[in-house]
Amino acid sequence: MRAVVFANGIMNKWPSGFGLSMKRDLIIAADGGFNHCRKWNVIPHVLIGDMDSVNPSELEAISTGGIEIQRFPVKKDDTDLHLALQLAIDRNAREIILLGALGDRWDMTLANVLILTAPLLRGVRVKILDGTCELLCLHDHQAINIDGKPGCVVSLIPLTGPVRGVTLSGFEYTLDNETLAVGTTRGISNIIKEDTAEIAIENGILLVVIDRGC
Secondary structure (H helix, E strand, O other): OEEEEEOOOOOOOOOOOOOOOOOOEEEEEEOOHHHHHHHOOOOOOEEEEOOOOOOHHHHHHHHOOOOEEEEOOOOOOOOHHHHHHHHHHHOOOOEEEEEOOOOOOHHHHHHHHHHHHOHHHOOOEEEEEEOOEEEEEEOOOOEEEEEOOOOOEEEEEEOOOOEEEEEEEOEOOOEEEEEEOOOOOOOOOEEEOOOEEEEEOOEOOEEEEEEOOO
C-alpha cells in the first residue's frame, strides 16, 4: 500500500506528473498539511497532530465529516510529520510520498529531509516531492534506476558519514565503486545522459535529489 502524507511546509505547485487515488492510497494530513489538502481539493483519510495549525471551526466540521482525527498534545517529543510517518508504517504502507515537506523554516526543512534516514523507514520506499524535484535516500546495498529525460540534473549528498561503493551509469560524470565523503560537493549537479540512469551504493546513506524540470 502507498501512503501520501501532506506536511505543513510550502506547496505552491502540485508535483509534476504525480497523481493520487482516494481508493488506492492512504492519505494523511499532518496537522497544517490539511490546509494543502483543502487547496488541492483532496480529502484525507486521517488528520494527525497537535492541531495548532488547523482552524478550530474547521476542526469541528472535520470531526463530523468522516475524517479520522488523531490528536496529540502540543508538548510532545515528535513532530506532526513524524507521527504521520509512524501511522503510515503502522498501517503497512510500503511506499510513502511526502508533499509539502519543504519550506521557509530551515530547521523544519532540514529535519524533514533528515527524517528520510529514520530507522522506522528502513525497508520502505519514501520520497519527498516538491514541484519538479524528487528527494529520496539510498541505504546500504541499495540501487535505483532513474527514468528521466537526458539533461535532467541529479545531485548526490552523503548524510550520516561517507558513502562507499558508489557506482553511477548513464550520467555525464560516472563513478565506479568510489567513496563520497560528507561535506564534499563532488556529487552535486550531475547530468543524466541516457534514458535510464542508475545509482548504486555499497554502504552509507545517500540523499538523491532529482530535478525533473529539465
